Amino acid sequence: MDHTAIASSYDEIAERWLDAQFSQSNGIRQHAQALRFLEDGADGWALNAGCGCNTRFNDLLRGRGLRIEGVDISRRMLDLAGDADPAALLHHADICEWQPPRRYRFISAWDSIWHVRLEQQRALMLKLMHALDTGGVFIFTAGGLDAADSHVDATMGPEVYYSTLGIPGLLAVIEEAGCICRHLEFDQLPHKHLFIIVQRISASALS
Template sequence: MPLTTTALAYDGIAERWLDKHFDPSNGLAQHERALRFLGAEGEGWALNVGCGCNTRFNSLMRAHHLHIEGIDVSRRMIELAREADPTLSLHHADVCAWQPPRTYRFITAWDSIWHVALKDQRPLMLKLMHALDAGGVFLFTAGGLDAESEHVDAYMGPELNYSTLGIPGLLKVIDDAGCICRHLEFDQYPQKHLTVIVQRL
């Protein structure tokens, strides 16, 4: 399923992340844990991949002296994010084709890159991890399966592609990128929602 389809799907449901039914604490504890691995060094940049329109992680990143850059394939998500936080540097683009303009102390991809086609997962993850500063941290979520997998699901309403390299594949690409896995957790068990924290050596 092409990312243009993903973009149109999220254009249609963007406001869902701003309504009263969305849990505003979703992902906060995981981001707090990941950001602690940065220590107390100086300023730097953070990249939010699939940033969406809900800006709940921004204050956490700014507390660690991070300037925030966001990228999303959905035009409506970008519009709403800009309205919520006009100071953000935002890109409306496909992250698979986009080239990072700098390196980052922190990269987050919360519930986003699993929409990328399986064939593009490994190249994307290598690109993102190579964009980390030395000591930089990458937080992402993935399907916590034992092997690579790809399927289409309409859980959110519109049909969306989901793919994962599987836990062994994720650990392999982390190692190949010259990074180390600092934390791996089934944070919504028994659901197969996997949170991974990676640090560049």
């Protein structure tokens, strides 16, 4: 399943994240926890990779002095996000091909990069983590499996692709990127929904 098909699937179901059945608290606690690792007093940019249409994290990010940039492959998702928050800088692009124009103090990839093909995930994660400022924080979700895997699921209606590097693979790419895992949690047990908080550390901190 290619990324064009993913875009089409999410164009079809974009409004689902805005209706009453979707919890507007989804991911809020986890983002608040990740933001606590940032140093106080510095402004900068936050990137939402696979931002979707729901802007529920934006107030949290702006509360830390962060300007918001988002990328999504779904045109419909971005149109809805722009209507909800015209101040955010949004890009309609495939995150695997898109090149960050700046460094970020905070990056979120909440329930998004697991739609990237398995063979592209390592490179994408390295790109995102290399786009962090020193001390910058990256929060993302993944399938909490013991090994790499992928599958296609149609629970939401259209078919959607999912993949994960597996916990050992995720930890290995975090180390390769010169970052450190600050927190790893299964937050929806018995579902294997995993979120990880990562921070970029200086070269001196690695010695």
